[in-house]
Amino acid sequence: MRDLFTAAQQLQSFCQKQGWPFCFIGGLAVWRWGKQRFTQDIDLTVLAGFREAEKIVDIFLANFRSRVPDGREMFVSHRVVLLFSEGGAPVDIALGGLPFEEQAVARASDFEFIPGQPLRVCSAEDLVVMKAFAGRPHDWGDLDAVIARNPAGLDWTYIYAQLTPLAELKAAPELVEQLRALEQKWRSAG
Numbered sequence: 001m002r003d004l005f006t007a008a009q010q011l012q013s014f015c016q017k018q019g020w021p022f023c024f025i026g027g028l029a030v031w032r033w034g035k036q037r038f039t040q041d042i043d044l045t046v047l048a049g050f051r052e053a054e055k056i057v058d059i060f061l062a063n064f065r066s067r068v069p070d071g072r073e074m075f076v077s078h079r080v081v082l083l084f085s086e087g088g089a090p091v092d093i094a095l096g097g098l099p100f101e102e103q104a105v106a107r108a109s110d111f112e113f114i115p116g117q118p119l120r121v122c123s124a125e126d127l128v129v130m131k132a133f134a135g136r137p138h139d140w141g142d143l144d145a146v147i148a149r150n151p152a153g154l155d156w157t158y159i160y161a162q163l164t165p166l167a168e169l170k171a172a173p174e175l176v177e178q179l180r181a182l183e184q185k186w187r188s189a190g
Contacts, residue, residue, distance in 0.1 A: 005113045007085035008042050012119055018059065021047040023108035023122045025130055032111050033124040034145030041090035047105050048095035056095060057081055100162050125155050129162045132179045135172065143182060151186045
């Protein structure tokens with residue numbers, strides 16, 4: 001895991017030198033807010049807006065090796081850049097521009113996985129929104145761990161205010177109800 005944290009530190013330095021707002025999401029955020037678990041890649045959101053995104057993609061592709069034959073095409077179709085860090089760790093970069101993504105980056109805070117080397121990680125609430133929105137089976141397992149660790153400390157009003165319109169946009173209102181059931185489970189247990 002130390003290699004992954006070192007790779008994340010290098011990516012963070014790169015983003016800071018570019019002046020790009022960003023935060024780590026995914027497995028590193030689950031490690032901070034839920035449970036320590038093995039994660040094989042680094043996930044981060046970089047605020048790119050819609051005008052600057054292609055320029056940012058080009059800078060990433062000029063400085064890191066792409067994991068797919070046409071990294072630029074992957075961005076155009078999915079708004080994600082798949083790279084390898086300098087040390088070879090897989091990196092998934094989501095180029096954010098939605099108001100929720102802007103808030104998530106603004107609300108992020110530093111956390112020291114390794115003493116003296118803080119990484120900028122999304123808040124627990126924003127992680128809950130992202131994981132519920134993704135809605136994959138492993139995301140619900142991660143959510144269970146995050147909620148179990150923070151049963152009374154999460155701002156549920158904020159979470160539902162962010163998730164509800166995203167779920168509507170995805171035409172998946174059941175995501176909100178599934179999260180409410182998980183929240184209720186942990187409230188009842190506490």
